[in-house]
Amino acid sequence: MEGETNNGSGVAERICYITRVESFSACHRLHSKSLSDEENKKIFGKCNNPHGHGHNYKVEVTVRGKIDRQTGMVMNLTDLKQYIEQAIMKPLDHKNLDKDVPYFANVVSTTENVAVYIWDSLVHLLPPNMLYEIKVHETDKNIVVYRGE
């Protein structure tokens, strides 16, 4: 059957995807240091406002793996919650992304780059090859997916 692998003992193993959702609030300004003020204004428009603006971001973290026969879990969602706390909530929640998060000092705080930041932070905490996808909702209408490519 599709999605099954064999663990060598003839017993089929099932691959499953599990997702945990968290929300954080942050402000930012879209501004590139490698562009002139005029170019920034032209490209980013209202999002280049010098005083910034805020979002209630929603992040979906998806992990892929085998369902462990003994525990019935791909991984314990309580553990995933703690990794998310460490990699997303502590550094980003109620922060000015551009000023409080060193990563964004020279990286434009687009949702694409927020997704990459979250991937790079989480991938080191999770067991190897388990992180599958980061989906960031900047607004209800603007959604970015990053799969580590």
Ligand SMILES: Nc1nc2c(c(=O)[nH]1)N=C([C@H](O)[C@H](O)COP(=O)(O)OP(=O)(O)OP(=O)(O)O)CN2
């Ligand atoms: N490729 C990207 N484009 C834009 C990003 C981004 O991260 N990646 N971000 C923004 C702004 O940060 C902005 O805050 C988006 O706001 P806005 O366009 O107002 O959001 P909505 O589309 O949800 O609002 P409506 O006005 O209701 O359409 C811009 N571009």
Ligand SMILES: [Zn+2]
């Ligand atoms: Zn924005």
